Amino acid sequence: MKIHNFSAGPSILPQEVFDEASVAVKDLNGSGLSILEISHRSKAFVDILDEAVSLVGELLKIGSEHKVLFLSGGASTQFAMVPLNFLNEGASASYVDTGTWSAKAIKEARAFGNINLLASSKEDQYRHIPKGYDIPSGDAYLHITTNNTVYGTQFREIPSSPIPIVADMSSDIFSRPVDINKYGLIYAGAQKNMGPAGTTLVVVREDMVGKAERHVPSMWNYKTHIAKNSSFNTPPVFPIYVSMLNLRWVRKNGGIEAMEKRSMERAKLIYDEVDRNPLFTGTTQKEDRSRMNATFLLADGYRNLEEEFLKQCKEAGISGIKGHRSVGGFRASMYNALKLESVQLLVDVMRDLERRKG
Numbered sequence: 001m002k003i004h005n006f007s008a009g010p011s012i013l014p015q016e017v018f019d020e021a022s023v024a025v026k027d028l029n030g031s032g033l034s035i036l037e038i039s040h041r042s043k044a045f046v047d048i049l050d051e052a053v054s055l056v057g058e059l060l061k062i063g064s065e066h067k068v069l070f071l072s073g074g075a076s077t078q079f080a081m082v083p084l085n086f087l088n089e090g091a092s093a094s095y096v097d098t099g100t101w102s103a104k105a106i107k108e109a110r111a112f113g114n115i116n117l118l119a120s121s122k123e124d125q126y127r128h129i130p131k132g133y134d135i136p137s138g139d140a141y142l143h144i145t146t147n148n149t150v151y152g153t154q155f156r157e158i159p160s161s162p163i164p165i166v167a168d169m170s171s172d173i174f175s176r177p178v179d180i181n182k183y184g185l186i187y188a189g190a191q192k193n194m195g196p197a198g199t200t201l202v203v204v205r206e207d208m209v210g211k212a213e214r215h216v217p218s219m220w221n222y223k224t225h226i227a228k229n230s231s232f233n234t235p236p237v238f239p240i241y242v243s244m245l246n247l248r249w250v251r252k253n254g255g256i257e258a259m260e261k262r263s264m265e266r267a268k269l270i271y272d273e274v275d276r277n278p279l280f281t282g283t284t285q286k287e288d289r290s291r292m293n294a295t296f297l298l299a300d301g302y303r304n305l306e307e308e309f310l311k312q313c314k315e316a317g318i319s320g321i322k323g324h325r326s327v328g329g330f331r332a333s334m335y336n337a338l339k340l341e342s343v344q345l346l347v348d349v350m351r352d353l354e355r356r357k358g
Ligand SMILES: *Cc1c(COP(=O)(O)O)cnc(C)c1O
Pocket: 009, 073, 074, 075, 076, 077, 101, 145, 147, 148, 149, 168, 169, 170, 171, 189, 190, 192
């Protein structure tokens, strides 16, 4: 049976990416060698890495001021690596707290310098994106999480900021256009919307690196990775390869504009049903709803149907719909490769529940 994967991450990738990657595990481009056994210094891999870097540059319209890196350690390593490199002792950085992941980034950053917490939606159980705060122009950077994977909210508009923005785009990178000039650094763990787990995309403005006053160990220094083209040590060869295949797929299927259009269609389909169906209710402020992770609950009076709904989903071939353990309810993660027909199937199951129990 075909399984419709709504998992928040690691998550769905296009079938053709799985097909190509599985061929390369046995024999990369007819070389007689597996992608798993080739040297990271071989021409075959250097070409793959170069293509991945250039696809990121093309898709996100990145100019020469920014460098594209493929690192390891996940997005979580960036929570500390950003302040380690950019926040000198005694200096300040601004953060906006919009959920679990921003809170973790803030916690890590506090060890390095002064943190200005400009706004937080924690008191509101992170149901909205705060707006209307002042950004201190003397701070080293402003950190935001553009899409809150756990709570299902998303910055519809990126704040206009007098200082470079550092953005955790783990769960919405390559789903909408990026105005690169706003950003000092963008990071994203691959396993949400770019590729398999094991590599982290970093796009960094080169003139911001190398200014730390403290000692920064080589592996945690952006400067090292820029100088060595992400190959100071052995890079995550296979995750970079599969990410490259997926970025090729994104380009072939219309690029970022097409991905954004598809994400809007999926989001409209699911949220229209959440709003229409009396058995369900949304969990977040409507204007801040995420197009990538749609969170919803059973409405009052229908809460006892949770197990039944999950069972119906399972029988229909829908996987990964259970909400994050800290929020409960349901979460439909709808990354680039998810087809509209998968969302339609989920909507059909919701309607079926209404017919039987409403
Ligand atoms: C999943 C996620 C992370 C954590 O990523 P790791 O690669 O597991 O460290 C960080 N930020 C956001 C927004 C995420 O969705």
